[in-house]
Amino acid sequence: MKPVIALVGRPNVGKSTLFNRLTKSRDAIVADFAGLTRDRHYGTGKQGKHEYIVIDTGGFEPDASSGIYREMARQTQQAVAEADVVVFVVDARAGLSGQDHDIAQYLRRLGKQCLLVANKAEGMLEGVQLSEFYELGLGEVYPVSAAHGQGIRGLVELALERLHLEEPDGEAEAEPEPTIKLAVAGRPNAGKSTLINAWLGEERLVAFDMPGTTRDAISVPFERDGQKFELIDTAGLRRKGRVFEAIEKFSVVKTLQAIDSANVVLLLLDATQGVTDQDAHIAGYILESGRAVVLAVNKWDALDAYQRQLVERAIESKLGFLNFAALHFISAIKRQGLGPLWPAILQAHKAATCKMPTPVLTRLLLEAVQFQSPKRAGMFRPKLRYAHQGGMNPPVIIVHGNSLEHVTEAYKRFLEGRFRKEFNLVGTPLRIEMKTSKNPYANTDS
Numbered sequence: 001m002k003p004v005i006a007l008v009g010r011p012n013v014g015k016s017t018l019f020n021r022l023t024k025s026r027d028a029i030v031a032d033f034a035g036l037t038r039d040r041h042y043g044t045g046k047q048g049k050h051e052y053i054v055i056d057t058g059g060f061e062p063d064a065s066s067g068i069y070r071e072m073a074r075q076t077q078q079a080v081a082e083a084d085v086v087v088f089v090v091d092a093r094a095g096l097s098g099q100d101h102d103i104a105q106y107l108r109r110l111g112k113q114c115l116l117v118a119n120k121a122e123g124m125l126e127g128v129q130l131s132e133f134y135e136l137g138l139g140e141v142y143p144v145s146a147a148h149g150q151g152i153r154g155l156v157e158l159a160l161e162r163l164h165l166e167e168p169d170g171e172a173e174a175e176p177e178p179t180i181k182l183a184v185a186g187r188p189n190a191g192k193s194t195l196i197n198a199w200l201g202e203e204r205l206v207a208f209d210m211p212g213t214t215r216d217a218i219s220v221p222f223e224r225d226g227q228k229f230e231l232i233d234t235a236g237l238r239r240k241g242r243v244f245e246a247i248e249k250f251s252v253v254k255t256l257q258a259i260d261s262a263n264v265v266l267l268l269l270d271a272t273q274g275v276t277d278q279d280a281h282i283a284g285y286i287l288e289s290g291r292a293v294v295l296a297v298n299k300w301d302a303l304d305a306y307q308r309q310l311v312e313r314a315i316e317s318k319l320g321f322l323n324f325a326a327l328h329f330i331s332a333i334k335r336q337g338l339g340p341l342w343p344a345i346l347q348a349h350k351a352a353t354c355k356m357p358t359p360v361l362t363r364l365l366l367e368a369v370q371f372q373s374p375k376r377a378g379m380f381r382p383k384l385r386y387a388h389q390g391g392m393n394p395p396v397i398i399v400h401g402n403s404l405e406h407v408t409e410a411y412k413r414f415l416e417g418r419f420r421k422e423f424n425l426v427g428t429p430l431r432i433e434m435k436t437s438k439n440p441y442a443n444t445d446s
Helices: 015-023 067-082 098-110 131-136 152-162 192-200 246-261 277-289 305-318 341-352 358-371 409-423
Strands: 004-008 041-047 050-056 085-091 113-119 141-143 179-186 218-224 227-233 264-270 292-298 327-329 383-391 396-402 431-436
Touching (some): 004 015, 015 085, 041 152, 041 218, 050 152, 085 098, 085 131, 098 131, 113 152, 141 152, 179 192, 179 246, 179 277, 179 341, 192 227, 192 264, 192 292, 246 277, 264 341, 277 292, 409 431
Parallel strands (some): 004 085, 085 113, 113 141, 179 264, 264 292, 292 327
């Protein structure tokens, strides 16, 4: 088992910067802005032969009694409960605060292994300027600078020493099973975090009735019926003209990166808000990225029969270009309709990674041409000779022949329908590329 290190502290002391240092990544959004992190964010790091898990948490207020701060406090308390070592981060430059005392009291009560780390301590005199932190009663104060990388290696060594870890065996590890990356995307307040919490059966993510609660792309490992998944909760994507804060711009970038890196994207629509132009923009980005996709309409239980008809018609008209995707109607908060999502997700992933043999593709192509030839363009009629697979996730079919630049988009859609039916390509975009053979004698003198 890998040891778990949880980073806790009040807002804006540099926990996410330290998280990125410990994991040698840029997974956590970092900005000079208090309260940016809200969910538990997991990452892995390695020092020497030892691997470890790091948990980044939001600004901790142990006695928060209401609102989003209470939800953030619950997330931090859960991280502390899971941790083998708690790293309590304070701000060396801002000095000691009443909130630091509250957190220290909470940690002392739990009796966990705890390291008191004074961040932003670059260029400071340790003995004099850090002496006030001994008031917290947590023992030695360890100065570091997460931004500059000072003292990080020593901090990890100290944390691992506290756990008295055995040397890992030199045996080669078994090949890990393939994991499906599933990103849940949509507009703010569509219920993405609520859906993932319902799947997990715990309040793993902060779910709050306020748009923009999730700011980072949070990955959560999950296993169902022997298949491993990586669930990625993303920040809600608003219209470009409404994105003002720098923090929100970072969130948008992280969401788009999550979509690009996913194997399957679950596009979550809010039934109570209808299908908006922004939903169509998000769907267009998923299609452009070539990701497999499943459509889910959340809060379906809140609509009457007439409103449901309106939503279904809006999906047909505004999201008609995703007609290859499975459509499901759910209620995340009531956990209704969630079961059928999993077969649809697996089917979409299977279709996106489908292998299509060249003989079968060529046979289908010639049968399609025999059934309906492409339109003549002037003196030329496109001649389609053979086809082969050019890629997966999304599947790409490359058609070879002569004068293929004259093949119309309508005929490409006709071919797409034949290929989809044969290989049962539900839930994935399919790209068809035309490659015209060149005449080797075209530029020679007669």
